[in-house]
Amino acid sequence: QQPVQSPQAVILREGEDAVINCSSSKALYSVHWYRQKHGEAPVFLMILLKGGEQKGHDKISASFNEKKQQSSLYLTASQLSYSGTYFCGTGRTGGFKTIFGAGTRLFVKA
């Protein structure tokens, strides 16, 4: 079953912050985050594993709440280059596959 992402779309001005949420009805082992620009392949941002950790690089970070089966991606001081569609993908313990959500379209304007 696909994880549910929210919001479906968001429009920001440069410098504003955004949060994208990803929730699953299943117990999770891993959560992946990817960004896809129009006409390009999805690009890996980060992966969080079971343990409730938080990760980040530059101004993009994420958290994973294992008990709630939820993850959030935090984009701070957004830049024009952040525009694209963000996908979360979830993996279960002992599983080989990752199931992706429907995506969140993010548009940053000057």
Next chain:
Amino acid sequence: DVKVTQSSRYLVKRTGEKVFLECVQDMDHENMFWYRQDPGLGLRLIYFSYDVKMKEKGDIPEGYSVSREKKERFSLILESASTNQTSMYLCASSLGTGRSYTFGSGTRLTVV
């Protein structure tokens, strides 16, 4: 730089044709995946493979089959193409469970 290469960027095929989509990775990854991407539906898993000659169905395998004769190559086969298989097809590979995916650039297939 690691790479996943999909043989065709665009394909147009006729209804009923047998279609082969090829994917090659140069990273010695164990796991390979085929997804289709449709607006509003995100990435849906068709098939995946965790070893040579090993394959498992994903969430939407109907009308598709796969082949993995060599570790680096994973082929998606549309046995008899139909118009509802018009979509963007993405191949990905991964070193293992809990590891990141590397995606190919995609094949946009149109079935007429």
